[in-house]
Amino acid sequence: MSQTELEKSPHAVLDVVNCTSANLRKVNRLVTQVYDASLRPVGLRATQFNLIATLVKLGDTPLSRLAGVLVMDRTTLTRNLKPLVDKGLIRIDHEEDQRIRIISLTDEGKIVFEEALPFWREAQSQLVEGLGQNRWSAFLDDLRAMIDVVQRE
Amino acid sequence: MSQTELEKSPHAVLDVVNCTSANLRKVNRLVTQVYDASLRPVGLRATQFNLIATLVKLGDTPLSRLAGVLVMDRTTLTRNLKPLVDKGLIRIDHEEDQRIRIISLTDEGKIVFEEALPFWREAQSQLVEGLGQNRWSAFLDDLRAMIDVVQRE
DNA sequence: CTCATGTATGTGTATATACACCTTTATAGA
DNA sequence: TCTATAAAGGTGTATATACACATACATGAG
Numbered sequence: 001m002s003q004t005e006l007e008k009s010p011h012a013v014l015d016v017v018n019c020t021s022a023n024l025r026k027v028n029r030l031v032t033q034v035y036d037a038s039l040r041p042v043g044l045r046a047t048q049f050n051l052i053a054t055l056v057k058l059g060d061t062p063l064s065r066l067a068g069v070l071v072m073d074r075t076t077l078t079r080n081l082k083p084l085v086d087k088g089l090i091r092i093d094h095e096e097d098q099r100i101r102i103i104s105l106t107d108e109g110k111i112v113f114e115e116a117l118p119f120w121r122e123a124q125s126q127l128v129e130g131l132g133q134n135r136w137s138a139f140l141d142d143l144r145a146m147i148d149v150v151q152r153e
Numbered sequence: 154m155s156q157t158e159l160e161k162s163p164h165a166v167l168d169v170v171n172c173t174s175a176n177l178r179k180v181n182r183l184v185t186q187v188y189d190a191s192l193r194p195v196g197l198r199a200t201q202f203n204l205i206a207t208l209v210k211l212g213d214t215p216l217s218r219l220a221g222v223l224v225m226d227r228t229t230l231t232r233n234l235k236p237l238v239d240k241g242l243i244r245i246d247h248e249e250d251q252r253i254r255i256i257s258l259t260d261e262g263k264i265v266f267e268e269a270l271p272f273w274r275e276a277q278s279q280l281v282e283g284l285g286q287n288r289w290s291a292f293l294d295d296l297r298a299m300i301d302v303v304q305r306e
Numbered sequence: 307c308t309c310a311t312g313t314a315t316g317t318g319t320a321t322a323t324a325c326a327c328c329t330t331t332a333t334a335g336a
Numbered sequence: 337t338c339t340a341t342a343a344a345g346g347t348g349t350a351t352a353t354a355c356a357c358a359t360a361c362a363t364g365a366g
Contacts, residue, residue: 016206016273020280020289021188021199023296026224028181029353030303032322035174036354046174047322053169064344071179076323078346083321099331099344120169127173130302131295136173139295142288143176149283150183182323185352189324200352217314229353231316236351252314252361 031127038123042116048084049120051077052113055090055105063092063101071147084109184280191276195269201237202273204230205266208243208258216245216254224300237262 016022035046044052054070055061067074081103084090089109093102105113128136169175188199197205207223208214220227234256237243242262246255258266281289 015277016203016210018277018293019188019203019206019273020277020293021184022203023293024177024181024184025200025203025352027296027299027303028177029225030300031174031177033354034303035172045321047178050169050172050175050178053166053172057166057169062344072182073324074345075325075347079324080322097332097344101345120172124168124171124173127299127302130305131298135295135298138291139299140171140173140176142284142292142295143180145284145288146180146280146292147183149280150180150187152283178322186324198351215314226354227315228317228355232354233352250314250362254315 034126035120035123038119038126039116042112042119043087044112044116047080049113049116051080051084052089052105052109052116055103056110056113060093060102060104062095063103066103071151187279188273188276191272191279192269195265195272196240197265197269200233202266202269204233204237205242205258205262205269208256209263209266213246213255213257215248216256219256224304 032046035049039046039049051070054066058066058069061069063077064074067077070077072080081090081092085092088106089112091104091106093104094100095102131139185199188202192199192202204223207219211219211222214222216230217227220230223230225233234243234245238245241259242265244257244259246257247253248255284292
């Protein structure tokens with residue numbers, strides 16, 4: 001009769017409480033709900049707002065490059081674009097190279113972004129102030145460090 | 154002709170780079186992929202492993218209480234249980250009160266958890282060491298602080 | 307005992323995510 | 337020129353997430 005892993009390490013279950021992934025997912029759920037709630041008046045989700053903001057910054061961008069900048073799976077981006085295209089906020093055009101899809105903001109997309117900005121700021125401030133400026137800055141630094149850690153592999 | 158929000162605040166787009174939600178979601182995507190990849194040999198996703206680990210800790214638990222502990226929407230939990238029930242790792246029973254669903258680990262669920270533990274540890278170590286013990290601890294503290302901030306509303 | 311109300315849960319729908327696999331289009335060699 | 341390969345993208349499928357709405361059951365007021 002061999003001992004189970006749990007009998008050998010009774011603290012194993014406690015360790016799992018410290019799971020980086022589980023804690024991240026939990027925070028992500030909660031924080032996403034805060035931003036989604038703030039942005040609801042303009043009909044955007046947090047993900048969609050970020051996608052639009054990235055396009056404002058980059059200008060017209062090929063799909064794969066956009067996915068690279070967002071550090072997002074290409075096929076996820078394709079799916080995320082759909083509701084925005086349906087709403088007329090984003091346009092997808094071709095280039096000479098028929099393989100390449102150029103993602104652009106429409107005029108309405110730009111307007112909606114401007115409308116959404118104050119609502120985004122509201123959510124952002126709420127969290128920055130809730131955690132405190134300094135601690136929030138450190139937290140953001142750590143998020144970026146974590147990105148480096150994972151991507152460096 | 155009124156100025157646009159962007160013309161008034163040319164740094165608005167740069168601010169959005171610091172979006173707590175966007176950065177969290179990005180890290181969450183990457184970290185989830187690390188844990189999913191580690192756990193693939195045992196056929197569990199990070200979310201599923203965490204769900205099982207929580208059940209190991211709590212024992213048989215009513216659905217809504219489990220959702221509360223996980224800080225997860227009740228309906229999300231229902232959906233997340235399905236693949237685990239299908240695989241026979243989790244069972245859903247009734248109580249005397251016919252409304253209540255009791256979620257339990259099956260014997261096979263317990264076995265799979267034990268098999269999964271070393272793979273979880275591998276992913277966990279990878280991130281703890283990548284970020285450094287101290288910084289990782291601070292990061293986890295901040296995640297928990299962020300949970301408090303959001304829940305305190 | 308009966309019904310109004312509250313509690314526990316499920317379903318419909320939409321989005322977010324990503325892996326495996328497939329199609330289309332360029333391009334570099336032979 | 338022709339073709340093998342690489343590059344860019346899409347689709348099928350499965351999971352993760354949550355809001356709005358619907359259902360079933362329990363319980364207390366009368």
